[in-house]
Amino acid sequence: xxxxxRILVIDDEEVIRDSCTQALAKxxxxxxxxxxxxxxxxxxxxxxxxxxxxxxxxxGKSGIExxxxxxxxxPNIIKIVIxxxxxxxxxxxxxxxxxxxxxxxxxxPEEIRVIVARGLERRxxxxxxxxxxxxxxxxxxxxxxxxxxxxxAPLAATIQYLEVILGGMAGDISSEAKEMIERCDIRLRExxxxxxxxxxLAIFDADKLSENFKDIxxxxxxxxxxxxxxxxxxxxxxxxxxxxxEDLPTIKGNKVSIGEVFxxxxxxxxxxxxxxxxxxxxxxxxxGYISVTVSDNGMGIDNEHLSKIxxxxxxxxxxxxxxxxxxxxxxxxxxxxxxxHGGTIDLESEIGKGSVFxxxxxxxxxxxxxxxxxxxx
Amino acid sequence: xxxEKRILIVDxxxxxxxxxxxxxxxxxxxxxLAGDVKSGMEQIEKEMPGxxxxxxxxxxxxxxxxxxxxxxxxxxxxxxxxxxxTAVTEVTGLKFNPKTDGEYLExxxxxxxxxxxxxxxxxxxxxx
Numbered sequence: 001x002x003x004x005x006r007i008l009v010i011d012d013e014e015v016i017r018d019s020c021t022q023a024l025a026k027x028x029x030x031x032x033x034x035x036x037x038x039x040x041x042x043x044x045x046x047x048x049x050x051x052x053x054x055x056x057x058x059x060g061k062s063g064i065e066x067x068x069x070x071x072x073x074x075p076n077i078i079k080i081v082i083x084x085x086x087x088x089x090x091x092x093x094x095x096x097x098x099x100x101x102x103x104x105x106x107x108x109p110e111e112i113r114v115i116v117a118r119g120l121e122r123r124x125x126x127x128x129x130x131x132x133x134x135x136x137x138x139x140x141x142x143x144x145x146x147x148x149x150x151x152x153a154p155l156a157a158t159i160q161y162l163e164v165i166l167g168g169m170a171g172d173i174s175s176e177a178k179e180m181i182e183r184c185d186i187r188l189r190e191x192x193x194x195x196x197x198x199x200x201l202a203i204f205d206a207d208k209l210s211e212n213f214k215d216i217x218x219x220x221x222x223x224x225x226x227x228x229x230x231x232x233x234x235x236x237x238x239x240x241x242x243x244x245x246e247d248l249p250t251i252k253g254n255k256v257s258i259g260e261v262f263x264x265x266x267x268x269x270x271x272x273x274x275x276x277x278x279x280x281x282x283x284x285x286x287x288g289y290i291s292v293t294v295s296d297n298g299m300g301i302d303n304e305h306l307s308k309i310x311x312x313x314x315x316x317x318x319x320x321x322x323x324x325x326x327x328x329x330x331x332x333x334x335x336x337x338x339x340x341h342g343g344t345i346d347l348e349s350e351i352g353k354g355s356v357f358x359x360x361x362x363x364x365x366x367x368x369x370x371x372x373x374x375x376x377x
Numbered sequence: 378x379x380x381e382k383r384i385l386i387v388d389x390x391x392x393x394x395x396x397x398x399x400x401x402x403x404x405x406x407x408x409x410l411a412g413d414v415k416s417g418m419e420q421i422e423k424e425m426p427g428x429x430x431x432x433x434x435x436x437x438x439x440x441x442x443x444x445x446x447x448x449x450x451x452x453x454x455x456x457x458x459x460x461x462x463t464a465v466t467e468v469t470g471l472k473f474n475p476k477t478d479g480e481y482l483e484x485x486x487x488x489x490x491x492x493x494x495x496x497x498x499x500x501x502x503x504x505x
Contacts, residue, residue, distance in 0.1 A: 149434060152464040153390055156490035160396035167494045169403045192491075 009033040010040030011055035023109030037061035051078045051119050064097055071098035076126045078119040148199045155192050197329040206340035213252040219244045222281050225262035237276045244283035252365040257337040264330045265294040265357050273298030295356040301349040310335040382427025383407045387417035400494045414444045427505040433463040449483040458504040461487040
């Protein structure tokens with residue numbers, strides 16, 4: 001016996017509307033109908049059906065357009081098309097636009113009941129898998145929160161104690177002990193930083209980020225980042241140069257993420273550079289894009305690494321005693337963040353000469369930009 | 378010379394609290410400790426601290442957050458400066474700077490664990 005599922009019928013013929021309603025109400029479904037696409041879509045919002053039966057050929061807005069609109073509103077609503085001439089091509093077209101199945105006129109009451117029942121089974125599956133996906137996501141995020149706290153708290157407490165000891169606040173220690181404790185401090189701080197980056201990567205949610213995009217000024221963010229890293233650069237006598245027009249248009253994005261992108265690239269430019277070198281940030285406007293280039297005259301990166309440089313955990317020099325320590329996570333986060341803004345990032349580099357990171361941000365953000373871009377590459 | 382008012386540290390990590398207490402005592406502050414919100418409130422009711430160092434995440438993830446909110450909305454305690462201590466910022470999504478978007482705690486300042494003794498003392502000195 002069918003439960004009180006809600007079915008919506010959109011068809012310009014009264015005969016079809018009535019026969020569907022009768023056939024389906026008979027087995028307990030709640031049925032409403034509309035005589036055209038606009039009335040049907042309006043009713044959809046208030047009635048909230050699980051299944052919609054749509055006539056392909058109607059005057060005014062076509063059944064195909066209705067399919068597209070319903071798909072955009074809620075892909076979990078099952079769409080079944082009613083077609084007068086069951087040509088293969090129109091059925092296929094409908095399926096491509098998200099129809100689950102089609103039924104050719106004329107049809108018997110039993111036929112419509114069977115196809116609706118099948119449609120409801122599919123809906124059940126879709127709803128269950130969506131619920132599972134959301135549950136999984138929530139669990140993953142909870143676990144990450146939990147893990148992050150469980151790891152960070154003891155690390156923080158340990159480093160804090162070392163701070164007290166090294167600060168001479170717990171009595172004298174031998175110079176030998178001091179050296180070892182300093183090494184402990186350095187190693188633990190590296191671990192804390194790595195943990196922080198790993199967590200950033202793990203909780204990064206591009207969709208959630210783009211839901212809250214606001215207008216951001218890339219020039220301002222670049223100069224803020226330069227301010228933050230000024231002292232780090234001064235330690236190695238490295239100049240940080242900003243080259244940007246005054247009136248660069250804003251783009252839609254997330255301030256914190258773009259800030260992190262700049263921080264990451266500029267600090268890399270400082271870290272992998274020699275005394276007295278430079279790091280230059282150039283911004284420019286192109287047709288449809290804003291280009292950001294972060295270049296330096298530092299160590300450079302060998303060709304063999306370039307294709308993998310944005311991979312998670314990839315490190316150019318993975319030795320434990322490497323002269324410059326990197327977690328291998330920074331650039332993978334940068335890439336994710338750039339992609340989440342619909343942008344692309346590329347690297348050109350030459351050993352001993354320096355590196356150039358080039359980012360292009362689209363002036364207008366479209367949420368499926370990044371997928372398209374990645375496929376094109 | 379010892380300060381008249383006390384600094385109250387509310388943090389469920391006894392090691393972390395002990396380390397911070399040492400830094401503060403070395404700088405001649407008097408310090409009391411509380412391991413959770415309940416004993417923290419009891420201490421505050423007994424004797425008004427001059428400054429509270431409050432850990433954001435204790436037993437329940439928003440313990441510190443709620444305690445800060447309660448104190449700042451209580452006429453008796455709203456003028457006690459509060460410095461939030463946290464090991465996590467991005468995961469809980471709490472922002473402490475009223476100038477950035479999003480939620481913010483009405484705390485007077487924040488420090489991230491671990492913190493250098495110099496920076497901690499610099500921040501504390503602004504209030505007490």
